[in-house]
Amino acid sequence: MYDRLKGFRDFYPEEMSARREVTDTVETTAARYGFREIGTPHLERTQMYVDKSGEEIVEELYAFEDKGGRDISLTPELTPTVARMVVAKQQALSKPIKWVSTRPFWRYEQVQQGRFREFYQTNADIFGSTEPEADAEILAFAAEALTDLGLTADDFEFRVSHRDILGGLLRSFDADVDVRDAIRAVDKSEKVEREEYLGLLSDAGLSYDQAAEFADLLDRGDLDEIADFGGDDVASAVENLQNVLAAAEDFGAGDYCEVSLTTARGLDYYTGVVFECFDSTGEVSRATFGGGRYDDLIESFGGQPTPAVGVALGDATLQLLCQRAGVWPEEALSTDYYVLTVGDTRDVASRIARDLRASGNVVETDVAGRSFGAQMSYADSINAESVVIVGERDLENGEVTIKDMESGDQTTAPVDDFPGESDAPTYEDYE
Numbered sequence: 001m002y003d004r005l006k007g008f009r010d011f012y013p014e015e016m017s018a019r020r021e022v023t024d025t026v027e028t029t030a031a032r033y034g035f036r037e038i039g040t041p042h043l044e045r046t047q048m049y050v051d052k053s054g055e056e057i058v059e060e061l062y063a064f065e066d067k068g069g070r071d072i073s074l075t076p077e078l079t080p081t082v083a084r085m086v087v088a089k090q091q092a093l094s095k096p097i098k099w100v101s102t103r104p105f106w107r108y109e110q111v112q113q114g115r116f117r118e119f120y121q122t123n124a125d126i127f128g129s130t131e132p133e134a135d136a137e138i139l140a141f142a143a144e145a146l147t148d149l150g151l152t153a154d155d156f157e158f159r160v161s162h163r164d165i166l167g168g169l170l171r172s173f174d175a176d177v178d179v180r181d182a183i184r185a186v187d188k189s190e191k192v193e194r195e196e197y198l199g200l201l202s203d204a205g206l207s208y209d210q211a212a213e214f215a216d217l218l219d220r221g222d223l224d225e226i227a228d229f230g231g232d233d234v235a236s237a238v239e240n241l242q243n244v245l246a247a248a249e250d251f252g253a254g255d256y257c258e259v260s261l262t263t264a265r266g267l268d269y270y271t272g273v274v275f276e277c278f279d280s281t282g283e284v285s286r287a288t289f290g291g292g293r294y295d296d297l298i299e300s301f302g303g304q305p306t307p308a309v310g311v312a313l314g315d316a317t318l319q320l321l322c323q324r325a326g327v328w329p330e331e332a333l334s335t336d337y338y339v340l341t342v343g344d345t346r347d348v349a350s351r352i353a354r355d356l357r358a359s360g361n362v363v364e365t366d367v368a369g370r371s372f373g374a375q376m377s378y379a380d381s382i383n384a385e386s387v388v389i390v391g392e393r394d395l396e397n398g399e400v401t402i403k404d405m406e407s408g409d410q411t412t413a414p415v416d417d418f419p420g421e422s423d424a425p426t427y428e429d430y431e
Helices: 013-031 046-054 055-060 079-088 132-148 163-172 180-187 194-203 208-220 223-228 232-250 315-325 346-358 374-383 392-397
Strands: 043-045 061-063 070-075 095-106 120-128 157-164 255-258 273-279 287-291 308-314 336-343 364-365 384-391 399-404 409-416
Touching: 013 095, 013 120, 013 132, 043 046, 043 079, 046 055, 046 070, 046 079, 055 163, 079 095, 079 120, 079 180, 079 308, 120 132, 120 315, 132 157, 132 273, 132 287, 132 308, 157 163, 157 232, 163 180, 163 208, 163 223, 163 232, 180 194, 194 208, 208 223, 223 232, 232 255, 232 273, 273 315, 308 315, 336 346, 336 374, 336 399, 346 364, 374 384, 384 392, 392 399
Parallel strands: 157 255, 336 364, 336 384
Antiparallel strands: 043 070, 061 070, 095 120, 120 308, 157 273, 273 287, 287 308, 384 399, 399 409
């Protein structure tokens, strides 16, 4: 007997039906916004992640040497891959580039609620636009995907910030600040006590009093005060954030957005507006997903300077949010018809099954030589809405029997006229 690997999950048909419905909903929303689906490899060169995040990232990767002596890794995220793809065909691609993809990723990390070593994400990215409308469209797509799933403004909120506001404020202090470490401290601020947070800021180069003043500025979140305090660079970032929020309002996402300058996103490649989605009730304690702008990544991968903004909706935390709000789809099988055979009726039963499938119905029939009772039990187990009984006696009379599984009622229909012109004939059509 083999055990499943820690941090990996099995999905049986009932759960997969719910997951498929959610994925289809998110992808359909993306398609309405003009995001085009791409396919990407599950293996990349390890050096690509080292160059982006440093040598320490290798400890979090499923990294190994392949039979050709190449150092490769299972992909832990999509952004470096799509950056590589943009660079490869940059001159031939029409701008803006709008791509979407749903696929698995792998990270060797501590397993906890909503975090696994194999996980699935829907990534949507826009390349080639610095305009606030691009950021706003990412916010609008993400909000509409959630409302299409049945969530409302009472269920979730986008906490929106700007990395250049944080960086500019930190540089405005008379101190030798490691901005990267300080922003990582801000990213942890909601998870640690205030004194520990201030200590992390002090470790990054601020004095204790400066750390407290910086933390208080962020907590108050007064953008005019922050613009005055930080100077021209911060004022420019504040204006950009305000423009993004104004565009998001016009795009229908304004009700879901609030300024939260302690939202920093831990990844170093973010350069502008960033955001995270949270459960409004707080029952799901961690961010459901997040995104933001990363204008420097394409150039760092050897391409021409290309602005970019994107979002990644993770499967595990999105499921937690939908379950908390009561909108996670029912985990159950769905079958339109079971065509039941009695005796030597395979040719007619197969014709009926083919005709029903041709109309887009989900249809099963017996492939195991089971008895009448066993077939009925199986039809019930797969939640068949209707059973079409094709028996030798019925066929002698030129009929088939249609049974409604919910009510138990049944009637007969002429075999030559079934399923006829209807795409989905039911018991009621022949009673």
